[in-house]
Structures are given as C-alpha cells and as structure tokens.
Amino acid sequence: MSGTNEGSTRTAELLQKVTATxxxxxxxxxxxxxxxxxxxxxxxxxxxxxxxxxxxxxxxxxxxxxxxxxxxxxxxxxxxxxxxxxxxxxxxxxxxxxxxxxxxxxxxxxxxxxxxxxxxxxxxxxxxxxxxxxxxxxxxxxxxxxxxxxxxxxxxxxxxxxxxxxxxxxxxxxxxxxxxxxxxxxxxxxxxxxxxxxxxxxxxxxxxxxxxxxxxxxxxxxxxxxxxxxxxxxxxxxxxxxxxxIYATAGWYKIQGSRWGDGTALYYTLELDYFAPWPALSEMLGSHGLMVMALTYGTVVVQVAFPFTLFHRRVKNVLLVVMIAEHAAIAVIMGLPFFSMAMIAADAVFLPTAFLVWLGVRVTRGRDRLLGRGGKRxxxxxxxxxxxxxxxxxxxxxxxxxxxxxxxx
Structure with missing residues (x-):
C-alpha cells in the first residue's frame, strides 16, 4: 500500500507541475x-x-x-x-x-x-x-x-x-x-x-x-x-x-542508401554545381577522401543517435554543438542558409536553460554598450x-x- 501511495503522490506532484508551470x-x-x-x-x-x-x-x-x-x-x-x-x-x-x-x-x-x-x-x-x-x-x-x-x-x-x-x-x-x-x-x-x-x-x-x-x-x-x-x-x-x-528519419533513410553506406555521399553532393556556391571550397573539401568519409559517417551517426542522447544531458549537449556546427557548415559550403537557420532554430529547443540565460545576459549587455546605456539592468x-x-x-x-x-x- 505504501508503494501505491508513493506512486499516487508522485503522479499528483507531476500533474501539479504540468498544470501550474x-x-x-x-x-x-x-x-x-x-x-x-x-x-x-x-x-x-x-x-x-x-x-x-x-x-x-x-x-x-x-x-x-x-x-x-x-x-x-x-x-x-x-x-x-x-x-x-x-x-x-x-x-x-x-x-x-x-x-x-x-x-x-x-x-x-x-x-x-x-x-x-x-x-x-x-x-x-x-x-x-x-x-x-x-x-x-x-x-x-x-x-x-x-x-x-x-x-x-x-x-x-x-x-x-x-x-x-x-x-x-x-x-x-x-x-x-x-x-x-x-x-x-x-x-x-x-x-x-x-x-x-x-x-x-x-x-x-x-x-x-x-x-x-x-x-x-x-x-x-x-x-x-x-x-x-x-x-x-x-x-x-x-x-x-x-x-x-526529423533526425531519426533522416538518419535511417541515409543508412539505406549505398552512397552513405560506402562513405562517399558527401563527395557526390560537393560535385553538384547547384550546391557549390564556392567551387574552390567544395573542391578542396572533396579532395580529402578520409575527411569526406568521416563527415559522411559522422552525419549518419549523429542523426541516428541524437534522439537516444536525450536521456544523457552531457552527451546531448555535445551532439547539439556538433549538429549546429554541421548546419552552419551546410549554410556556407552548400549555400543553404535558410535551411540551416531553420534547423538550428529547431535544435535550440534542446539548449540548456543555463546557457540561454547566460546568452541573454551577454546580448543585453552588448546592446547596452552599443546604445551607450549605463547601469545594471x-x-x-x-x-x-x-x-x-x-x-x-x-x-x-x-x-x-x-x-x-x-x-x-
């Protein structure tokens, strides 16, 4: 009976938090x-x-x-x-x-x-x-x-x-x-x-x-x-x-592709003129076979693993940094800035509260300095x-x- 009462109490506390916060x-x-x-x-x-x-x-x-x-x-x-x-x-x-x-x-x-x-x-x-x-x-x-x-x-x-x-x-x-x-x-x-x-x-x-x-x-x-x-x-x-x-389906679909399986998918993407706003940069990246293979496999691993890392805060935060950096690279190398911005915005829902509060304080201070405002806000x-x-x-x-x-x- 004590276990049942304890479970009911926890359920009531959880319900109180969900409805009151x-x-x-x-x-x-x-x-x-x-x-x-x-x-x-x-x-x-x-x-x-x-x-x-x-x-x-x-x-x-x-x-x-x-x-x-x-x-x-x-x-x-x-x-x-x-x-x-x-x-x-x-x-x-x-x-x-x-x-x-x-x-x-x-x-x-x-x-x-x-x-x-x-x-x-x-x-x-x-x-x-x-x-x-x-x-x-x-x-x-x-x-x-x-x-x-x-x-x-x-x-x-x-x-x-x-x-x-x-x-x-x-x-x-x-x-x-x-x-x-x-x-x-x-x-x-x-x-x-x-x-x-x-x-x-x-x-x-x-x-x-x-x-x-x-x-x-x-x-x-x-x-x-x-x-x-x-x-x-x-x-x-x-x-x-x-x-x-989004990440799970993208990752598992990539696993089924032969080019992602042999580690060459990124190379063929870099060879497309439509996704090469900086041809010299794409050519330089595509000429390093080991880097292409590592980035290809790394993309699949990160996308498939991310949903499971939500149960481990530190690993999740590391993968968040990796994914945000990946999308930033896609914006520059492949010329897809708005796709990258949308995905980074979606990733931001998992950012730690402490980091966001710190970021808000830094942005506020920078704005005050830019506008010449003094005093503590x-x-x-x-x-x-x-x-x-x-x-x-x-x-x-x-x-x-x-x-x-x-x-x-």
Missing amino acids: AFGPYQSAIIRIGFSATWLFFLLREFPHRHQLYGPDGPWSWQLADGFISGNDSFTVLMWSDGELWFEIVYVLAGLAALGLCLGWRTRTMSALFMVGVLSLQNRTIFVGDGGDNVIHIMAIYLLVTRCGRVWSLDAARARKAPGTPDRVGPVLWVVTGTALLLATVENRTGLFILLVLWGMWAGLALWWLAHRPGVPEQPRILLDTLANIGHNVGLVVIMAEVCL PDAGDGPEGAGPGAVLPEQRTGESGAPRTLVG
Whole structure:
C-alpha cells in the first residue's frame, strides 16, 4: 500500500507541475525568435523575386494552384484573389507578422498572423523550398499553443515596466483581427480547420481579458492559466518530438542508401554545381577522401543517435554543438542558409536553460554598450508576457487580483 501511495503522490506532484508551470520559457522564446527571423530574412532575401516564387509571374500559375488546393483543402489567403495588389499586401503583412513575432510584440496575435503568412505563401507554391520551409511550416502551427513571449519579448518588457497600466492597443487589435477573420470566413473556400483554430484563439483572447477584469473571481483566471500551461507544455513536447523525428528519419533513410553506406555521399553532393556556391571550397573539401568519409559517417551517426542522447544531458549537449556546427557548415559550403537557420532554430529547443540565460545576459549587455546605456539592468528574461492567453502575470505568482490585462498579444 505504501508503494501505491508513493506512486499516487508522485503522479499528483507531476500533474501539479504540468498544470501550474509553463516549462522551457527560454527554449520557447529562442525558437520563436529563430523561426520568425529565418522566415523574415527569407522574405527579404527573395523580395526581388517574390512574383516568380509566389506571385502572378511564377510558373505555378494561380489557376494551377487553385485547382491543386481545391483538392487538398490547404489554407492560403492568396487564393482569394489573383490580383497583384492583393499579393503585395499579403507578402508585406507576412513580413511584418514575422518581425512582430521576432520582437515579441503582441506575441499571441503575431503567432497567429505568422502562421497565416507562412501557410499562405508556402501553400500557394508548394514546389519552392529547400527543406527548411517544411520545418517552418510545421513549427508555425506548433508555436500557436506555446507561451513563447514570456521572456525576451516586448510584451515581457511592457508588463515589467508598467504592470498595472490598462491596455488600449489590445482591444483595438482584437476588433481589427476579429473583423478581418469574419471577412476571411465569408471569403474563404478552403482551409476550414485553420479558420476554426483562429476563431478559437480570438475567442480565447476575449475570455482571457474578461477573466482579468477587476471584481472577477479568481477561479476563471486559474482555469484559463491552467489550460494555457497544458497547451504550452504539450506543444513544447510535440516540437521536441518533431525534431527527433526529423533526425531519426533522416538518419535511417541515409543508412539505406549505398552512397552513405560506402562513405562517399558527401563527395557526390560537393560535385553538384547547384550546391557549390564556392567551387574552390567544395573542391578542396572533396579532395580529402578520409575527411569526406568521416563527415559522411559522422552525419549518419549523429542523426541516428541524437534522439537516444536525450536521456544523457552531457552527451546531448555535445551532439547539439556538433549538429549546429554541421548546419552552419551546410549554410556556407552548400549555400543553404535558410535551411540551416531553420534547423538550428529547431535544435535550440534542446539548449540548456543555463546557457540561454547566460546568452541573454551577454546580448543585453552588448546592446547596452552599443546604445551607450549605463547601469545594471534586470535580466532580460524577467517579467511576464503580459498579453493574451498564455501570459504569465505577476498576480498569477502571488495569487493577488490585479488590474485589467491585455486583450490581444
């Protein structure tokens, strides 16, 4: 009986932690910044070619895309009109949403708009990308349920500097997004599931704001905070599982290839002109047979072994450094910077909290020196997200009732 009671106690403690705590605030913040920055840089880099990639001048015409999407119910607002002006608006708004999410401004709303931008452009032309676009596509959906703006965000800074200030921007943004969502529902012909998700988020933001108004009992706020914690923790676990799945499948598929089996796969890759932005560098690397073989086998070993190293912290951290260095090398040698940025952002979910806190302090100090600011500043991670479902508010830690919080963010 004592063993049963002890097991029940541990289960209750674990359940309490999962429902009362949003784990990995720094990890969720770094992947938010990583994926949004990657997408933003990609949009800026391809801005001169946007019409050929996703717009009216591309080989995958609007008629072809419309016929294809009507069969798989993919979500993209670019199918609402084939006009050039509409395309320009969507492209610019996608970039602004990525910038807002990267900075952590109204994080909850920006995460939804970020997903809309990613899905709209990528589903418009599915044959554009280098693999990193698939990772961003998936992670843009997962980021919706994470409380990724609790640290390293403008939301957190705003809540820390003015914890009791009424929010005036949030309600306006909520009305604007609700109006746009209503028009989207009327106009939309595909992607019903995504619209239902967005409506759920929009309603959840209203409930969150109402629950934090003065005079409202504490129970609704506790319930919403618990649901937000559960959603965040589940989403973070799913992101981790997705990264492990990517590496595991990549590694095991490589094992089945004859070129990876005999250690020559990297050599043939370096001989492709498409993946040789620096021909001299590729030729120099490919001329060393032993190095090519070691890198080929090392890539397979690291990818297959990584999911199993999660049970050993030190080995996991070593492999993380190796994989990040590998992706950085791929960016330079093979000319795939955005694929590498996306994978490094995905790897960052496993970075140790101590390292991320140290990194945040160093970045903050460097920014202060660059701007000529003096004095000791609080840690960049202090403070709540301050907006929308998933916010960590001061009174949530103290149990005290407070002023109205933001409606959208």
